[in-house]
């Protein structure tokens with residue numbers, strides 16, 4: 052069975068693309084058959100996060116009916132398979148985001164997990180990602196504007212009958228003004244499945260065009276993302292500690 056999971060959060064800059072790239076890579080490392088799709092059609096950057104060079108077959112070409120979705124799958128050196136979106140303005144002409152779900156159906160049965168990197172906002176594009184998905188992961192930062200926007204996304208999901216897998220709180224610094232675990236959980240009425248700290252390894256990894264789970268696998272952000280990947284896959288995962296390594300020797 053193919054599970055289509057959309058990474059949503061009304062607000063931009065909360066970490067949806069970072070999480071899509073890294074969760075996908077970590078899931079692939081655990082042996083999952085996963086494809087990450089850039090469903091952010093107007094301001095796509097999943098490919099940019101991963102340093103994917105201009106790729107001749109994009110999600111836009113798929114939506115325009117020029118190529119089949121299976122032909123648009125790019126294999127990243129990390130092992131993650133990605134369907135990037137076109138980054139030029141020309142790519143946007145004649146594209147209807149509503150077609151997304153129809154094309155994703157062609158991947159059903161071929162891949163086990165499709166991760167959709169949704170756009171910010173609650174417009175047509177974000178809605179198309181949400182409508183295409185069976186399940187959603189809400190991504191938010193621990194501040195009121197971001198949590199409020201995620202709440203709206205969650206409400207739309209409820210109306211569409213999409214199952215919310217939980218909330219990922221990203222970029223936690225632990226400063227006093229940040230919203231607490233309980234406040235976020237209560238407001239969104241959904242369990243928190245990951246708490247990712249603010250971690251300089253993340254922007255460094257983007258500059259290096261590599262997912263942070265490979266670039267700095269032992270960084271706090273990478274560890275938490277790997278833990279989330281294991282949780283979603285239902286596999287056991289323990290970060291190898293120095294002590295455990297010593298025992299193995």
Ligand SMILES: Nc1ncnc2c1ncn2[C@@H]1O[C@H](COP(=O)(O)OP(=O)(O)O)[C@@H](O)[C@H]1O
Pocket residue numbers: 062063064065066067068069070096171221222223247248249250251253254257272
């Ligand atoms: N855990 C983190 N620690 C530090 N920086 C982060 C973290 N997560 C994301 N970022 C930074 O935040 C910016 C926005 O992230 P991005 O994934 O593009 O957000 P979105 O897709 O939600 O708009 C990126 O420049 C990224 O480097």
Ligand SMILES: [Mg+2]
Pocket residue numbers: 067068069091096097168169
């Ligand atoms: Mg993004």
